Amino acid sequence: MTKKRKTTRKRKSQPKTKKKSLLKVWMIQLLVILGCIFLSYCVWLDFQIRKEFEGKRWSVPARVYAQPVELYVGLEIEQKKLIEQLQKASYEPVKKLTKPGQFNSHASIIKLYTRQFHYWDGFEVARKIQIKIKNGYVAEIRVLDDGNAVQIVRLSPALIGKIFPMHDEDRVLISYEEIPPALIKALIAVEDRYFYEHIGIDPIGILRSIFTNLLAGKIKQGGSTLTQQLVKNMFLTRERTYSRKLNEMIMALMLEYHYTKESILAAYVNEIYLGQNGARSIHGFGTAAEFYFAKPLNELNISEISLLVGLVKGASYYNPRKHPQRTIERRNLVLKLLNEQKLISAVEYKRASSIALGVIKKPNWSSAKYPAYLDLVRRHLRRDYHIDDLRNEGLQIHTTLDVSKQEISQNSVKISLSKLDKAKGFKSGSLQSALVMVDQHNGEVLALVGDRNKNQNAFNRALDAKRQIGSLVKPAIYMTALQQANKYNVLTPLDDSKLTLKQKNGKPWSPSNYDNKSHGQVPLVRSIAKSYNISTVRLGMAIGLENVIQTLKTLGVKSSIPKLPSILLGSINLSPYEVTQMYQTIASGGLQIPLKTIRAVLDKKGKPLKHYDLDVREYIEPDSAFLTQYLLTEVVTNGTARRLTRELPSLMPLAGKTGTTNALRDSWFAGFGDRLLAVVWVGRDDNKTAKLTGSTGAMQIWLDVMKIIKPVPLGLIEPEEIDWYEFPDMSNPPDSCYGTKAYPFVSKNPPNYVNCF
Numbered sequence: 001m002t003k004k005r006k007t008t009r010k011r012k013s014q015p016k017t018k019k020k021s022l023l024k025v026w027m028i029q030l031l032v033i034l035g036c037i038f039l040s041y042c043v044w045l046d047f048q049i050r051k052e053f054e055g056k057r058w059s060v061p062a063r064v065y066a067q068p069v070e071l072y073v074g075l076e077i078e079q080k081k082l083i084e085q086l087q088k089a090s091y092e093p094v095k096k097l098t099k100p101g102q103f104n105s106h107a108s109i110i111k112l113y114t115r116q117f118h119y120w121d122g123f124e125v126a127r128k129i130q131i132k133i134k135n136g137y138v139a140e141i142r143v144l145d146d147g148n149a150v151q152i153v154r155l156s157p158a159l160i161g162k163i164f165p166m167h168d169e170d171r172v173l174i175s176y177e178e179i180p181p182a183l184i185k186a187l188i189a190v191e192d193r194y195f196y197e198h199i200g201i202d203p204i205g206i207l208r209s210i211f212t213n214l215l216a217g218k219i220k221q222g223g224s225t226l227t228q229q230l231v232k233n234m235f236l237t238r239e240r241t242y243s244r245k246l247n248e249m250i251m252a253l254m255l256e257y258h259y260t261k262e263s264i265l266a267a268y269v270n271e272i273y274l275g276q277n278g279a280r281s282i283h284g285f286g287t288a289a290e291f292y293f294a295k296p297l298n299e300l301n302i303s304e305i306s307l308l309v310g311l312v313k314g315a316s317y318y319n320p321r322k323h324p325q326r327t328i329e330r331r332n333l334v335l336k337l338l339n340e341q342k343l344i345s346a347v348e349y350k351r352a353s354s355i356a357l358g359v360i361k362k363p364n365w366s367s368a369k370y371p372a373y374l375d376l377v378r379r380h381l382r383r384d385y386h387i388d389d390l391r392n393e394g395l396q397i398h399t400t401l402d403v404s405k406q407e408i409s410q411n412s413v414k415i416s417l418s419k420l421d422k423a424k425g426f427k428s429g430s431l432q433s434a435l436v437m438v439d440q441h442n443g444e445v446l447a448l449v450g451d452r453n454k455n456q457n458a459f460n461r462a463l464d465a466k467r468q469i470g471s472l473v474k475p476a477i478y479m480t481a482l483q484q485a486n487k488y489n490v491l492t493p494l495d496d497s498k499l500t501l502k503q504k505n506g507k508p509w510s511p512s513n514y515d516n517k518s519h520g521q522v523p524l525v526r527s528i529a530k531s532y533n534i535s536t537v538r539l540g541m542a543i544g545l546e547n548v549i550q551t552l553k554t555l556g557v558k559s560s561i562p563k564l565p566s567i568l569l570g571s572i573n574l575s576p577y578e579v580t581q582m583y584q585t586i587a588s589g590g591l592q593i594p595l596k597t598i599r600a601v602l603d604k605k606g607k608p609l610k611h612y613d614l615d616v617r618e619y620i621e622p623d624s625a626f627l628t629q630y631l632l633t634e635v636v637t638n639g640t641a642r643r644l645t646r647e648l649p650s651l652m653p654l655a656g657k658t659g660t661t662n663a664l665r666d667s668w669f670a671g672f673g674d675r676l677l678a679v680v681w682v683g684r685d686d687n688k689t690a691k692l693t694g695s696t697g698a699m700q701i702w703l704d705v706m707k708i709i710k711p712v713p714l715g716l717i718e719p720e721e722i723d724w725y726e727f728p729d730m731s732n733p734p735d736s737c738y739g740t741k742a743y744p745f746v747s748k749n750p751p752n753y754v755n756c757f
Contacts, residue, residue, distance in 0.1 A: 045251065045254065050258055053255065053259070060172075062381075062393070063395070064160055064161045064399060065159055067400060069403075070154050071138055071155070072151055073151050076136060077137070077138060078136055079105065082131070082133070083105055083110070086112065089158065090295055093105075099113060099299060100116065100299060101296070101299040108133050109133075111128065112129050112131070113129075114126055114127050114153065114155065115155075115296065115299075117157075118396070120600030120611065127143055127144075127153075128143065128145055129143060130143075130144050157398070160373075160401060161369065161370065161374045161377075163397075164280060171284050171286070172290060173394065174269055174270055176265065176266040179266065180300065182305050183309070185338070186305055186306060186309045186334060186338060187226065187265075187268075187309055189334075189341050189343055190309055190310075190334050192227075198256075200225065200227045200253040201227075201228065202225050230264060230272075231252050233272060234267070269284060269286075270284040270285075271284060274287070274311045274312070275288060275291060275315045285297055288308050289308070290363065293360060301352070302338075303352040306332075306334040306352065307320060307331045320357050320359045321359060324359075335349050335352050371457030372450030372451065372462055372463075373399075373406065373597070375457055376445065376463060376597050378390075379463070381601075385601075395603060395604065395609070396602040396603070396604070397598060398598070398601070398602070399597050400444035400445055400598070406446070408447075408705055408708050408709060409435050409437060409449050410449050410454045414453070415704070416700055416701045417431045420697060420700070424690075424691045431690060432685055434449060434465060434576040434681045435448070435679070436448050436595075436678065436679050437677070437705075438676075438678075440588045441588055443594055443596050443615075444597075445595055445596065445597045446676075447678075448577075461575075461576065462577055463575055463576075465681070466574060467574070467575075468571055468572065468573055468661045468662075468665075469574050469668060470569070470660050471570055471660060472570060472579060472659035473570040474536055474570075475528070475586055475632060476551045476552050477551075477568060480547050481539055481543050483621060485749045488524065489746070489749065489751060490743050490745070491524060491730060491743060491751060494524055494539055495534075495535060495538050496521070496522050496527065496532050496535035497518050497520060498510065498518050498534065499511060501565050513533050514533070521757050523730045523731075525631060525634050527539075528634070528635065529637075529731060531635075531639065531640050537569065545564075545565070554618045554619075554620060555620070556584065556594075556618070557572075557574065557578060559572070559574055580595065580677065583657075586625065586629065586632070587655070590620035591619050592620075593616055594617060599611070622721065626716070626718055629655055630744055632655035632656060633716065634731055635656055636656050640658045640694065641656045641658055641699060643703070651713055653713055653716065654673050655671065656671030656702075658698075658699060659698075665687055666681065666683045667692040667699075668681055668694050669695070669699040671702050672714065673712050673713055674711070674713060674714050675711070678705065678706075680698040680701045681698060682697040682698045718744060722744050722747065724744050725745055726740045727741065728756040730757065
């Protein structure tokens, strides 16, 4: 019985042993399978990380720069004005120059430490410069290090805007060599003390965070190293789950295995999120330095660096513009850690923690600063570049914008329109304006205003408002006539008696003068100076509408022009920009140079991609171009723009033309000196009457601008084909004929005798 029982027990235990063996086999197989899956996942993950990290191309916006400010011996500038320019360029006033971006002033001497910059024509290093101002002029410029005199020095150009990537991230790429040592020390002291020792993860930190999370019942801490933070920012979402945390640690180990600490740190400095500007994310310390302090990263002091490092913990929570007290506490905590780790002295800690945050109120590179001008820059760029290159490749776009002239123009438009609204009994904001200012000799657009409010550009009137140009068309008519030197000259008598023409629809058209009078026989010079309509129409019909239209095309007008007599009084719809192109050809002496906003485009490393050289498209014969310029000086001296002579006597001669349309809907003025042409339009968007002539509206803005800018007088240098002859003074009505005056004529066709009329 005993043996049988023993046998029975053995038989019963065999299936259990077998099951255990099978379970072990299954578990081993399962572990092997899971291990293979995990290993395969790790291999795939490793491949993806290396592929993305090595091929990582941060989307970097194109950066748009204004002209650099050029200081040269002989420049007329007050010391106070120069100091204002330096402060606008974020130069810091100090007692002693220690780093770029600083200046000091004493007596008639200004010393400054310029910033290095990659211009389109080469790289310029930072230098200590001394500028001597005497009697309102730059008398001397010297390099302080060697004492050598220089004739010119450039201040790095203002960043006026950016063309952003599709996802609205902003970034200024910084190489490892460009990272300030103080920033590296601060990041390691605050975010990852053992960065140079660990392999991507910090086991002690992980255990500490696990304990904290268990107590809290949820994920509150991550125990993240700098490498893990980089992984989270570059590859993962922001969700707080254990699976994501495990991925983060694995990927951090892989990054550390493949790449150097320097590469990881450089990527971190460029990738970390540090704030928000509307819809745009601020990534990287280089961008944050500009966004918060309007300085390049290498110019930040320890207090400013500590503020940025403090933002890593929570850029929204510690936003210095919204929560300054909270930010001060965080910054001071960073400074305290640096002091405790003996990275800064007690004196440095005390000084840095006691100063104000120093954050600028608004980013001074906002794309809303000069929206109308930037709109034109974008349109010009689209002719040569794909939109993705503009948004993602970090191009450096050097424009022709003169910040000083832009500010003067914008402010003058705003102030003048407010006065005109009030004077005409309009509700504030009823009148609108556009202004285009160029250097007529190279076609560079120096300033552009598309709205009385400089921060708005819903409708860019300078480019898109097509309005009748009125008498601004007249110089093209007189130029066409003067091209026939054997028939017409500046004293040719024109008939200003009443006229009736039959239109295509059979209805009669009788043009009239602004004063509703006819003036009989008038010399050509007086006809344009006084802007007589009847004599102009008679002249235009005599020389032929086809010829006038051809002249307008040669001057640069691209819009369609109807072959109707009414075009002779300006019933042509053009934008202020197109009118400026037309007058550029006249003001340059007959060379049609396409207007441009871009001087050069560089890639993100400063290598030139494209340089926009001078491009002459069409030309007018020098003699007729010169004579037209002369006639426009007569408009200013004796005609509808003579108010300029009274108010700007030291700037004469200047040239210009007023323009007024039916029912006083549009007020125009185009005027120029030697290297400065500006066209102004004033009117209403609803096309109702503005109650303004060219001289009472647009010319008022032009005058206000030029009183500040003080353009160089027009140098009337006649070509070889021109000679001057004395004749009775007929620029004004007959009572002036008792005197004589020199008038220009084409040498081959001088008049023998001219009656006074």
